[in-house]
Amino acid sequence: MSRYEILSPEGLRTDGRRWNEIRRFSAKMATTTAADGSSYVEHGNTKVICSVNGPIEPRAANARSSERATITVDVCFAAFSGTDRKKRGKGDKYSTRPIKSPNLPTYQGGGGALLMGRAQSKRRVLEMQSALSRTFASTLLTALHPRSEVHISLHILSQDGSILATCVNAATLALVDAGVPMTDYVTACTVASYTNPDESDEPLLDMNSAEEMDLPGITLATVGRSDRISLLQLETKVRLERLEGMLAVGLDGCGKIRQLLDEVVREHGNEMARMGTL
Amino acid sequence: MPRELDPTANEKSFILDALNQKLRIDGRDLDSFRELELNFGDDYGLADVRLGKTRVLARVSAEVVKPFADRPFEGIFTITTELGPMASPAFEPGRQTEQEVLLSRLIEKAIRRSNALDTESLCIVAGQKCWQIRADVHFLSHDGALVDASCIAVVAALQHFRRPDVSIEGEKVTIHTMTERVPVPLSILHVPICVTFSFYLDGEVCLIDATLQEEQLRQGDMTITLNKFGELCQISKAGGLAINALNLLRCAKVALVKVGEITATVQRRLEEDAAVRVRRDNLLESKADNERA
Numbered sequence: 001m002s003r004y005e006i007l008s009p010e011g012l013r014t015d016g017r018r019w020n021e022i023r024r025f026s027a028k029m030a031t032t033t034a035a036d037g038s039s040y041v042e043h044g045n046t047k048v049i050c051s052v053n054g055p056i057e058p059r060a061a062n063a064r065s066s067e068r069a070t071i072t073v074d075v076c077f078a079a080f081s082g083t084d085r086k087k088r089g090k091g092d093k094y095s096t097r098p099i100k101s102p103n104l105p106t107y108q109g110g111g112g113a114l115l116m117g118r119a120q121s122k123r124r125v126l127e128m129q130s131a132l133s134r135t136f137a138s139t140l141l142t143a144l145h146p147r148s149e150v151h152i153s154l155h156i157l158s159q160d161g162s163i164l165a166t167c168v169n170a171a172t173l174a175l176v177d178a179g180v181p182m183t184d185y186v187t188a189c190t191v192a193s194y195t196n197p198d199e200s201d202e203p204l205l206d207m208n209s210a211e212e213m214d215l216p217g218i219t220l221a222t223v224g225r226s227d228r229i230s231l232l233q234l235e236t237k238v239r240l241e242r243l244e245g246m247l248a249v250g251l252d253g254c255g256k257i258r259q260l261l262d263e264v265v266r267e268h269g270n271e272m273a274r275m276g277t278l
Numbered sequence: 279m280p281r282e283l284d285p286t287a288n289e290k291s292f293i294l295d296a297l298n299q300k301l302r303i304d305g306r307d308l309d310s311f312r313e314l315e316l317n318f319g320d321d322y323g324l325a326d327v328r329l330g331k332t333r334v335l336a337r338v339s340a341e342v343v344k345p346f347a348d349r350p351f352e353g354i355f356t357i358t359t360e361l362g363p364m365a366s367p368a369f370e371p372g373r374q375t376e377q378e379v380l381l382s383r384l385i386e387k388a389i390r391r392s393n394a395l396d397t398e399s400l401c402i403v404a405g406q407k408c409w410q411i412r413a414d415v416h417f418l419s420h421d422g423a424l425v426d427a428s429c430i431a432v433v434a435a436l437q438h439f440r441r442p443d444v445s446i447e448g449e450k451v452t453i454h455t456m457t458e459r460v461p462v463p464l465s466i467l468h469v470p471i472c473v474t475f476s477f478y479l480d481g482e483v484c485l486i487d488a489t490l491q492e493e494q495l496r497q498g499d500m501t502i503t504l505n506k507f508g509e510l511c512q513i514s515k516a517g518g519l520a521i522n523a524l525n526l527l528r529c530a531k532v533a534l535v536k537v538g539e540i541t542a543t544v545q546r547r548l549e550e551d552a553a554v555r556v557r558r559d560n561l562l563e564s565k566a567d568n569e570r571a
Binding site for chain 2 (some may be wrong): 031092123124126127131132133134135136137138139188210218223225227228229230231232233234235236237238241242244247248251
C-alpha cells in the first residue's frame with residue numbers, strides 16, 4: 001500500500017472529500033466558434049475541451065454508411081497535460097508522448113517502457129476513442145442522418161484521474177450544443193474500491209489520479225436518469241463481491257453529474273434566450 | 279478494404295426471431311459455451327483451442343534477455359496477436375485494424391496486467407539476465423468469440439510450458455538443456471478466463487459465446503475476465519446497448535460459474551497430457567522439484 005493515507009480514519013480522502021463526494025465540477029458550453037458544438041469541462045484538476053462537428057459529409061470513404069451517421073472520435077493529450085512528478089509515471093496512463101526516460105517506471109503489469117512505451121499508449125488512446133464512439137453511437141439518433149459523420153474531438157489539457165469519464169461528459173455537452181439529436185444525456189463517473197484496515201470494502205466516488213494509481217476502480221457511463229449502463233470499464237483486479245457496491249455508488253454519481261450537466265445546459269439556454277440568439 | 283459478409287435480411291430476421299423465443303440456431307442454451315476442445319502439441323507450450331468452428335493456437339516460448347532498466351528484478355512477458363487472412367478473408371495481413379488493437383488490449387489486460395504470470399520469478403541475475411516469455415497467438419479460424427478462445431489458449435499454453443532450468447555459480451549462468459535437467463514450469467499466480475456476453479433485443483436476451491453471425495447481429499457486448507477465486511481481472515463494456523445494472527451483475531455471476539467450468543476443463547486436459555507424457559518419456563522419477571545431486 002502507499003505511504004500516505006487514501007482514506008483517513010475520520011473518513012476523509014487526501015483532498016478532503018468524503019467517500020460519496022465528487023470533485024469541483026464546472027463546465028461551459030459553446031466555447032469555440034469554429035465548431036458546430038463545443039464545451040469545456042473541469043472536473044477537479046482534469047480539464048477537457050471538446051468540439052463537435054456534424055452531421056457533416058464523411059471525410060473518409062469508409063466512414064459512410066447508408067443506414068446511419070457514423071461517429072468518429074479523436075482524443076488528443078496535450079503535451080503539458082501530465083506532470084513530471086516521478087511517482088506519477090505509472091499513472092501516466094493515457095499520455096501519447098513516447099516514454100523516453102529509462103528511469104521512468106511504466107504502469108503496473110511489468111516492464112516494457114523502452115520497448116513498448118509509444119505503441120502501448122497509442123493503442124490505449126485508440127481503445128478510448130473506440131469506447132467513446134461506440135458509447136455515443138448507441139445514444140445518438142444516428143438513423144436520422146444517414147451517409148454523414150459526427151466528429152467528436154477531445155483535447156485533454158490536464159490529467160488528474162477520471163479522464164475517460166470527463167471525456168464522456170464533455171462530449172455530451174458539446175453534442176447538446178451542436179444540436180445532434182440524442183435520446184438523453186450520457187454521463188460518466190468513476191468509483192474506486194478502498195479496503196479498510198479491517199478488510200471491509202468502501203467505494204469511493206470519483207477517483208483522482210493518486211487514487212486511480214493505488215486502488216482498483218471502475219469507469220461507468222449511464223444513459224439519462226435510468227440505471228442503464230452503456231460503458232463499464234475495470235482494469236485492475238478486484239473481488240467480484242465488490243462490484244455491486246461500486247456500481248450502486250457509481251450510478252448515484254452519474255445521477256449527480258447528470259444534474260450538473262443539466263444545470264449547465266439550462267443556464268446556457270437561458271443565456272442564449274437573454275442574448276436574443278434563440 | 280475487405281469486409282466480413284453481413285448476414286442477409288432473411289438470416290437476420292430468422293436468428294433474431296429465434297432469439298426472441300430464447301432459441302439459438304445451433305440449438306445451444308443461451309448461456310452455454312460451444313464444445314471446448316483443447317489439445318497440446320508435442321513440445322511444451324503449444325495449445326490448440328477449438329470452440330465450435332473457432333480455432334486459436336497459442337505458442338509460448340522463452341529466451342534470455344536483459345531486463346528493462348526500470349524493472350531489474352522482473353522478467354518480461356509479452357503477448358502478440360495477429361489477425362491474418364487465415365482466420366477470415368476479412369482480415370488483411372500486416373495491418374493493425376481497430377478490431378485487432380481492441381482484441382490484443384483486452385487479452386493484455388486480462389492476462390498480463392492481472393499478473394497471471396509471476397514475472398519476478400523470471401529473473402535470473404538482477405539487472406543482467408532474465409527470461410522473456412513470449413506468447414504468440416495465431417487465429418486459425420474465426421467463428422466468433424475470438425477473445426474467449428485466445429484467452430483460454432494463452433493461459434493453457436502458459437501452464438503447459440516448461441522453461442529450461444538455470445543454475446548460477448557466482449557470475450556464471452548455465453542454462454541446462456531439456457535433456458540435461460528436467461525443465462521447470464512457469465509460476466502462474468492465477469488463471470484468468472474471459473467470458474463475452476452479447477446483448478440482443480434491447481437487453482432482454484443475453485448470449486454467451488456468440489458465433490460470428492450472432493456477433494454481427496448483436497447490439498452490444500461485454501467481456502468479463504475472472505478467475506475461479508472470484509477475482510475480477512477486467513471488465514470491458516465499451517459502449518453498445520445500455521444494459522441495466524442488475525442484468526450486468528447477473529452476467530458477472532453467470533460468468534463466475536462458466537469460469538469455474540472452463541478452468542476445470544483446462545486443468546483436466548493438462549493432467550491428461552501430463553499423464554501421457556509421463557508414460558511416453560518415462561518421467562516418473564525425474565521431477566523438477568526433486569533433490570539435485
